[in-house]
Amino acid sequence: MPNSQIENRPVRVRFAPSPTGDLHVGNIRTALFDWAYARHTGGTFIFRIEDTDRERVTDEYIQAAIDTLKWLGLTWDEGPEVGGAHGPYLQSQRLDIYAEWAAKFLSDGFAYHCYCSAEELEAVREAQRKANVAPGYNGHCRSLTEEQVASFLAEGRKPVVRMRMPEGSTTFTDLIRGEVTFDHNFVPDFVLVRADGSPLYTLAVAVDDVMMKVTHVLRGEDLLSSTPRQIRVYQAMGLSENEYPLFAHLPFVMGQDNAKLSKRNGEVSIAWYRERGFLPEAICNYLALLGWSPGEDREDVTMKELTELFTVERVHSSPARFDMKKLEAINGDKIRALTPDAFLEKALPFLTDAHILKGSSDEIALLKKALPIIQERVATLAEIPAMLKFLFVEKFEVEPDSLAKVSDAESKNLLKVAHERLEKLSEWNHAAIEGALRSALIEELGLKPRIAFSAVRIAVTGSHISPPLFESMELLGRESSLSRIKGLI
RNA sequence: GGCCCCGUCGUCUAGCGGCCUAGGACUCUGGCUUCUCAAGUCAGCUACGAGGGUUCGAAUCCCUUCGGGGCUACCA
CATH class of the missing domain: 1.10.8 (Helicase, Ruva Protein; domain 3)
Structure with a gap:
C-alpha cells in the first residue's frame, strides 16, 4: 500500500483559497468539507492564504475570506489570526522558503532556467495548435550551453525556473475517483518561479503542503490535472511515495446552465447570501448536500452532526447544480428551528x-x-x-394595490361597523378582537370571513398580506388600530 | 484538437447484483386546513443517456457510443 505512512499520521487538512474576490459558493463547499473532515477525524484544520499572485489577491479579499469563514463557524486550528507551529500561513510571507527550494531544485537538476519570452512561447503554442499536437513547453531551454546562456543574458533576458518533467507517467489514488494516471507527454515542463523571482502556485502549494505536514488534500476538481505537477515537486523535495498527502478532488458546484457557478448564472458570493438573510447553518447544511449525503434519506443536519457523519467515502464524483429554491427551503426550516x-x-x-x-x-x-x-x-x-x-412606522400608508380593494362603499361600511364595535371593546387582546369582529361582520353582516377580514387587514397593516390579523391588532394597540380603520372610512 | 473527470426524477440525492413495479428532499400540480401569507398535512407528475455484453438475475460489473465539464498560463 503506497500511502500507509500518511494514513498513520494525525490528520491535517487545509483549506487554501486564493482570494481574488469574495469567497463563493464553490470555495465554501470545499472549506466546509475540509473542515468537516478535520473535525470528523479529530485532526487539524489549517487555513492558508494562497496569495502568490499579488496582482489579483488583495488584502481586502483576504480579510473578507477570514470574516466569511468565521461567520460560517468554520473555525481553524492553524492559520491567519491564530497562528500555529508551521506558519506563516500567508504565502506572500513565505517567499524565502520557496526561493530556497527553487534554488535546490536548480542545483539538483530537477529544474532549469528557461529564457524563452512570452512571445516565443505563444508562437510555439500556436504552431502546436495548428499541427494538432498536445500543446505545452517544447523543452527548448532544457539543455542550453554556457554560450547560449551568456548570449541570452547579454540580451537582457531574465529567466524563469522551469520544472523538468521526466519521461513516463504519474499515477495516484484519488480518494473519490480511484486511480488516476497522467502520461507525462501531456504534462509539460512547468514554471515554478517567475522571471521576477516570485513563486507560482505550482511551487508554493506543494512546498507548503509538505512543510505544513498536510495529510489530506480535499480540493476542487479543477486541480485534478495539476496533481502530477504537484507530485513532481514532492519528488524533487525528496519525498517517497508513501509520504505524499492523500488527494480527494471534490466535484464542482455548478450554476443552472451547467457551467461552473459564476456571477452570470447565479449569485455566488457568500457575502451576498449573508445580506439576503440566510443563516450560516442553512448555507452549510445545503452546501453539505451538494456532492455529499449522509444517506438514510436524511437531509437535515446541524454543524455538529455534519462533523460526526462526514466521510470522504460518501462524497460524490459527479458535479452538482446549485438550487436557490432548496437553499431557501432549508433556510426557512432553520429559521423556524x-x-x-x-x-x-x-x-x-x-x-x-x-x-x-x-x-x-x-x-x-x-x-x-x-x-x-x-x-x-x-x-x-x-x-x-x-x-x-x-x-413601527411613524407615517402609516396603505399600499396602492391594497387600497384599491377597500375603496368601494361596501368596504367602507364594513370598516365603519368594525370600528364602532371595536371602539366599545373593554379589553384589547386578540381573542376579544376576533370575537367582536366575527360577531359584527360575519354573523351580523353575513360576510365571508376572508372578505371581511381582508378589508380590516388592509386598513390596519396596509397590505392584503400580513401576519395573523387579530394578533397584529393586539400588538399594534387600540389607538393605532382604530385610527387606521377610521382613516379609510 | 489532446489529456483527464463525470452521467439515477426538472434539481440535490438513496442505491454499491436479487430487498427496485427505483426510496427521500426541493420545485411544480391538485386536495385538506384556514382571517391573508406562510406553516402543517394528503395525493399526483417525473429518472437509471443510448447500444452491446457478463450473469439465473444489472441502476448496480465490462466495452462502445453519445452527452456534459475541467485542464491545456510567467492564474489558482
Missing part, C-alpha cells in the same frame, strides 16, 4: 439596517412579542422588515 432569543438576535440587525426601528427598549419589547407570529412565515431574515413594518 431558532429559539425566540436567537431569532431576535438574528432579526434585529435586519430591522435596524432597514431603518424600521432604532433599537429602543420599547421597540425591542414590542418586537419580542411580534417575532413569534412571523417566525414560521419567513424563508429569509431579509423578509422580516417588510412584514413588521406596520408595527
Whole structure:
C-alpha cells in the first residue's frame, strides 16, 4: 500500500483559497468539507492564504475570506489570526522558503532556467495548435550551453525556473475517483518561479503542503490535472511515495446552465447570501448536500452532526447544480428551528439596517412579542422588515394595490361597523378582537370571513398580506388600530 | 484538437447484483386546513443517456457510443 505512512499520521487538512474576490459558493463547499473532515477525524484544520499572485489577491479579499469563514463557524486550528507551529500561513510571507527550494531544485537538476519570452512561447503554442499536437513547453531551454546562456543574458533576458518533467507517467489514488494516471507527454515542463523571482502556485502549494505536514488534500476538481505537477515537486523535495498527502478532488458546484457557478448564472458570493438573510447553518447544511449525503434519506443536519457523519467515502464524483429554491427551503426550516432569543438576535440587525426601528427598549419589547407570529412565515431574515413594518412606522400608508380593494362603499361600511364595535371593546387582546369582529361582520353582516377580514387587514397593516390579523391588532394597540380603520372610512 | 473527470426524477440525492413495479428532499400540480401569507398535512407528475455484453438475475460489473465539464498560463 503506497500511502500507509500518511494514513498513520494525525490528520491535517487545509483549506487554501486564493482570494481574488469574495469567497463563493464553490470555495465554501470545499472549506466546509475540509473542515468537516478535520473535525470528523479529530485532526487539524489549517487555513492558508494562497496569495502568490499579488496582482489579483488583495488584502481586502483576504480579510473578507477570514470574516466569511468565521461567520460560517468554520473555525481553524492553524492559520491567519491564530497562528500555529508551521506558519506563516500567508504565502506572500513565505517567499524565502520557496526561493530556497527553487534554488535546490536548480542545483539538483530537477529544474532549469528557461529564457524563452512570452512571445516565443505563444508562437510555439500556436504552431502546436495548428499541427494538432498536445500543446505545452517544447523543452527548448532544457539543455542550453554556457554560450547560449551568456548570449541570452547579454540580451537582457531574465529567466524563469522551469520544472523538468521526466519521461513516463504519474499515477495516484484519488480518494473519490480511484486511480488516476497522467502520461507525462501531456504534462509539460512547468514554471515554478517567475522571471521576477516570485513563486507560482505550482511551487508554493506543494512546498507548503509538505512543510505544513498536510495529510489530506480535499480540493476542487479543477486541480485534478495539476496533481502530477504537484507530485513532481514532492519528488524533487525528496519525498517517497508513501509520504505524499492523500488527494480527494471534490466535484464542482455548478450554476443552472451547467457551467461552473459564476456571477452570470447565479449569485455566488457568500457575502451576498449573508445580506439576503440566510443563516450560516442553512448555507452549510445545503452546501453539505451538494456532492455529499449522509444517506438514510436524511437531509437535515446541524454543524455538529455534519462533523460526526462526514466521510470522504460518501462524497460524490459527479458535479452538482446549485438550487436557490432548496437553499431557501432549508433556510426557512432553520429559521423556524431558532429559539425566540436567537431569532431576535438574528432579526434585529435586519430591522435596524432597514431603518424600521432604532433599537429602543420599547421597540425591542414590542418586537419580542411580534417575532413569534412571523417566525414560521419567513424563508429569509431579509423578509422580516417588510412584514413588521406596520408595527413601527411613524407615517402609516396603505399600499396602492391594497387600497384599491377597500375603496368601494361596501368596504367602507364594513370598516365603519368594525370600528364602532371595536371602539366599545373593554379589553384589547386578540381573542376579544376576533370575537367582536366575527360577531359584527360575519354573523351580523353575513360576510365571508376572508372578505371581511381582508378589508380590516388592509386598513390596519396596509397590505392584503400580513401576519395573523387579530394578533397584529393586539400588538399594534387600540389607538393605532382604530385610527387606521377610521382613516379609510 | 489532446489529456483527464463525470452521467439515477426538472434539481440535490438513496442505491454499491436479487430487498427496485427505483426510496427521500426541493420545485411544480391538485386536495385538506384556514382571517391573508406562510406553516402543517394528503395525493399526483417525473429518472437509471443510448447500444452491446457478463450473469439465473444489472441502476448496480465490462466495452462502445453519445452527452456534459475541467485542464491545456510567467492564474489558482
